[in-house]
Amino acid sequence: MNxxxxxxxxxxLVMFLxxxxxxNYVQFIQADDLNERAGNRRVIDEQFSRERGAIIVDGExxxxxxxxxxxxxxQRKYTEPRLYAPVTGYFSYVYDHAxxxxxxxxxxxxxxxxxxxxxxxxxxxxxxxxxxxxxxTLDPAAQKAAFDGLADLGEQTRGAVVALDPQSGxxxxxxxxxxxxxxxxxxxxxDKVTSAWKRLNEDPAEPLLNRATQxxxxxxxxxxxxxxxxxxxxxxxxxxxxxxxxxxxxFPGMDYKLPNQGGSDCGGDPxxxxxxxxxxxxxxxxxxxxxxxxxKLTEQAEAFGFGRALLDDxxxxxSRVTADDDTxxxxxxxxxxxxxxxxxxxTPLQMAVVAGAIANDGVVMKPxxxxxxxxxxxxxxxxxxxxxxxxxxxxxxxxELRSMxxxxxxxxxxxxxxxxxxxxxxKTGTAESAEGRPPYAWFIGFAPASxxxxxxxxxxxxxxxxxxxxxxxxxxxxxxxxxxxxxx
Amino acid sequence: xxxxxxxxxxxxxRRGAELGLLVLALVIGIGSYAAVGLGFNGQVPSGxxxxxxxxxxxxxxxxxxxxxxxxxxxxxxxxLVVALNGIGLVMIYRIDLGLDAAxxxxxxxxxxxxxxxxxxxxxxxxxxxxxxxxxxxxxxTYTFGLGALVLLVLPILPVIGNAKRGAQxxxxxxxxxxxxxxxxxxxxxxxxxxxxxxxxxALALAGRRVLGVDLPRGRDLGPILVGWLASxxxxxFQRDLGxxxxxxxxxxxxxxxxxxxxxxxxxGGLLFAAGSWFGYTAFGHVRDRFDAWLxxxxxxxxxxxxxxxxxxxxxxxxxxxxxxxxxxxxxxxxFSDFILSSIGEELGLAGFMAVLLIYGLIVERGLRIALTxxxxxxxxxxxxxxxxxxxxVFVVAGGVTRLIPLTGLTAPFLAAGGSSIIMNWIVVALLxxxxxxxxxxxxxxxxxxxxxxxxxxxx
Numbered sequence: 001m002n003x004x005x006x007x008x009x010x011x012x013l014v015m016f017l018x019x020x021x022x023x024n025y026v027q028f029i030q031a032d033d034l035n036e037r038a039g040n041r042r043v044i045d046e047q048f049s050r051e052r053g054a055i056i057v058d059g060e061x062x063x064x065x066x067x068x069x070x071x072x073x074x075q076r077k078y079t080e081p082r083l084y085a086p087v088t089g090y091f092s093y094v095y096d097h098a099x100x101x102x103x104x105x106x107x108x109x110x111x112x113x114x115x116x117x118x119x120x121x122x123x124x125x126x127x128x129x130x131x132x133x134x135x136x137t138l139d140p141a142a143q144k145a146a147f148d149g150l151a152d153l154g155e156q157t158r159g160a161v162v163a164l165d166p167q168s169g170x171x172x173x174x175x176x177x178x179x180x181x182x183x184x185x186x187x188x189x190x191d192k193v194t195s196a197w198k199r200l201n202e203d204p205a206e207p208l209l210n211r212a213t214q215x216x217x218x219x220x221x222x223x224x225x226x227x228x229x230x231x232x233x234x235x236x237x238x239x240x241x242x243x244x245x246x247x248x249x250x251f252p253g254m255d256y257k258l259p260n261q262g263g264s265d266c267g268g269d270p271x272x273x274x275x276x277x278x279x280x281x282x283x284x285x286x287x288x289x290x291x292x293x294x295x296k297l298t299e300q301a302e303a304f305g306f307g308r309a310l311l312d313d314x315x316x317x318x319s320r321v322t323a324d325d326d327t328x329x330x331x332x333x334x335x336x337x338x339x340x341x342x343x344x345x346x347t348p349l350q351m352a353v354v355a356g357a358i359a360n361d362g363v364v365m366k367p368x369x370x371x372x373x374x375x376x377x378x379x380x381x382x383x384x385x386x387x388x389x390x391x392x393x394x395x396x397x398x399x400e401l402r403s404m405x406x407x408x409x410x411x412x413x414x415x416x417x418x419x420x421x422x423x424x425x426x427k428t429g430t431a432e433s434a435e436g437r438p439p440y441a442w443f444i445g446f447a448p449a450s451x452x453x454x455x456x457x458x459x460x461x462x463x464x465x466x467x468x469x470x471x472x473x474x475x476x477x478x479x480x481x482x483x484x485x486x487x488x
Numbered sequence: 489x490x491x492x493x494x495x496x497x498x499x500x501x502r503r504g505a506e507l508g509l510l511v512l513a514l515v516i517g518i519g520s521y522a523a524v525g526l527g528f529n530g531q532v533p534s535g536x537x538x539x540x541x542x543x544x545x546x547x548x549x550x551x552x553x554x555x556x557x558x559x560x561x562x563x564x565x566x567x568l569v570v571a572l573n574g575i576g577l578v579m580i581y582r583i584d585l586g587l588d589a590a591x592x593x594x595x596x597x598x599x600x601x602x603x604x605x606x607x608x609x610x611x612x613x614x615x616x617x618x619x620x621x622x623x624x625x626x627x628x629t630y631t632f633g634l635g636a637l638v639l640l641v642l643p644i645l646p647v648i649g650n651a652k653r654g655a656q657x658x659x660x661x662x663x664x665x666x667x668x669x670x671x672x673x674x675x676x677x678x679x680x681x682x683x684x685x686x687x688x689x690a691l692a693l694a695g696r697r698v699l700g701v702d703l704p705r706g707r708d709l710g711p712i713l714v715g716w717l718a719s720x721x722x723x724x725f726q727r728d729l730g731x732x733x734x735x736x737x738x739x740x741x742x743x744x745x746x747x748x749x750x751x752x753x754x755x756g757g758l759l760f761a762a763g764s765w766f767g768y769t770a771f772g773h774v775r776d777r778f779d780a781w782l783x784x785x786x787x788x789x790x791x792x793x794x795x796x797x798x799x800x801x802x803x804x805x806x807x808x809x810x811x812x813x814x815x816x817x818x819x820x821x822x823f824s825d826f827i828l829s830s831i832g833e834e835l836g837l838a839g840f841m842a843v844l845l846i847y848g849l850i851v852e853r854g855l856r857i858a859l860t861x862x863x864x865x866x867x868x869x870x871x872x873x874x875x876x877x878x879x880x881v882f883v884v885a886g887g888v889t890r891l892i893p894l895t896g897l898t899a900p901f902l903a904a905g906g907s908s909i910i911m912n913w914i915v916v917a918l919l920x921x922x923x924x925x926x927x928x929x930x931x932x933x934x935x936x937x938x939x940x941x942x943x944x945x946x947x
Binding site: 001002003004005006007008009011012015016018019020022023024026027028030031032033034035037039040041042043045046 | 741744745746748750785788796798799800801802803804805806814815818832833836837840841844847848851852855858859864867868871874875878879881882885886889890891
């Protein structure tokens, strides 16, 4: 009977080898993956009882861990919580984390591989491990101006503002309204956290949503800048060239006509390209879109960043020209696309990038929210340098469009964004939403035109007025005050 | 053949070595106990002298009993088991502390476990004292067979049968609940060993060769079919996946060893596959277990236990959080079914592997006893008990580490649970008894025929 017993011994050896290998796999190879999964209470507990690194804006912490006398020892505190909530996110025991708290969790909690040496030193010197800090690119004055601007429109206003430095891509302001207080979610009173979370999630205005990066809506007439860029790049149009004007754009063999806002005339037919942009003429840009064609228009939009997630630091939705990549647009649909309707949908971040690229001689800079990442001992772990994403237009073409946009503010619908003594470029937009819902008001702009320091996009979702001027009237002043805050 | 050139093997008792290893095992256990207190609240537990003393006393008592009643027994098994049982007790105590701190209504379990351990060691001594020759058990082959059957049926009887956590595997007698499957396993191993020793020639003789595999005759499939049906019956009526698998594996392995015919393994494997498929299609809970194994995160609420156990293992990492410094109490049943993941969390990959190696050594000693044993019954019994022990470790450790789907078996000597701890101590006593018989020098009468000493007896 010894032969089968030896065979069983080999079988047992195989079983134990399998167990040993598997346990090595789980505890060594898979361990990091397991530790990073959401809802891992052990890791949450550990991170909660650690001195988490600060999130810093302009040298001041906007989120930091302060010692408290309970089982977790540290409490996350947000100074000016509502102002920065869309960016910082929250750090909750029960509901995980969001925003920078999530995307930079490994640094803030100190578990990042780059902090390995620091951790070893902490172990040897028997110190409590600490997290590193993250410094944002935000400009407090611009952030405050954007926040106040939206807040002044009333409690019920839903909207977002993004401002960035066109030359570096650094985001100077990112605001979403309504906002929330992340301190409530970071509280150690878990019952209160649960009820606060419930309230925030049941709120139809979705305060936890960062509208600046996650909401894609029809950009309306602000998208005419993209159509104009395609016209300049592909058809060689110049500001003085004639484009189609009139009351409405007809299509051969169809009853449908694309009218102007309120059925008005754009000032004759034909009109100059510059005038078409000044008065935001639907006929001209619908016509231009059909001349450029779907392919070129989509290519131009993609050169500005449509179709991809632009920002690494926060969850952000890609913007789109058509709902599906393989959609073949009919002429009327293409004309509507050219004026930012039909299936076009863009985030405020994307529209700020469009404005920024036009201002920056046609070069699209990658938007960045984090400037510096530091170890607990303040040594620099990561310094983000400006990164060129793509060239959307030639320098000369971009300057042509830039001066046209300056004209929009000086002579056209963008008047509310005027800043005395500064050449401001801009474009308004009012996008139709669903039946019975108020349209969205948009404004994109940049300043100063000669040496652009700031590009901005404003979205007001719940605008009350239906004329095209609404984009200028609601968004213009907010954009102006943000730009003023940066230029000051 | 006792010339200096061919020295005869002189049996040695090696009890001193056992004592030395036993002291080491006690140092591990009691040292861990102190470490839990220091890690948890910076103090050595107040019970270090009393609890540590009790455990050292019963362990040394077991050693004295072995010295007195099984002097030639394997010297390594007892220390291995004492080390495991100690680690288990300490982990259960540590989880008691954690549950208490978290305000959980569960627990404490450690005191009960210590009582069961003391009882288990008393029964261990009892087996050594009462059963002086394991071959005597062969006389009661059918008694054990009937006993196993009764034990298996008990949990589904009314009044004393008791369903917990979806499995009908407990019996309740007043305040005591007991899992008879553990006892049935030993009785079945004795029954199989006795039955197969008597019938193995009949089973092995006839058959035909199909595709290079010796298949037994159709009529010889009878007993294995009965064994298979019985294990399926357990699965159906008691919803006890683990025991069903264990009994079936035990039966197939013992048939194979008794007949030396690999055909049984092939047939057993095919029947196992068929049974698994039947279980998967017929029972929701088997399907749930299987799906939880493939992707636990597909349904994080239902699979909370295995997910949080894996988190514990991941959090433990290479060297573990240290005694008293992890959070094993988070995992439901981290003191019983999932005690191995608790060990992985606090002692890390290193500690988990050490525990697996202790299990591996126990299996190695058991198989060595089976190999060297001179009588067929002892061989079969030793291999049956050892392989089912190995299978149990594989199923439970593989389950909590997601190597295989989770089944409801407990880690021997570690997990909280009276029936498990008692029955495993009895298994060790039986193995030591067989080993003692094996290593004991042959009585002087054997010296009459000198030539016999060189004769190789094939068993």
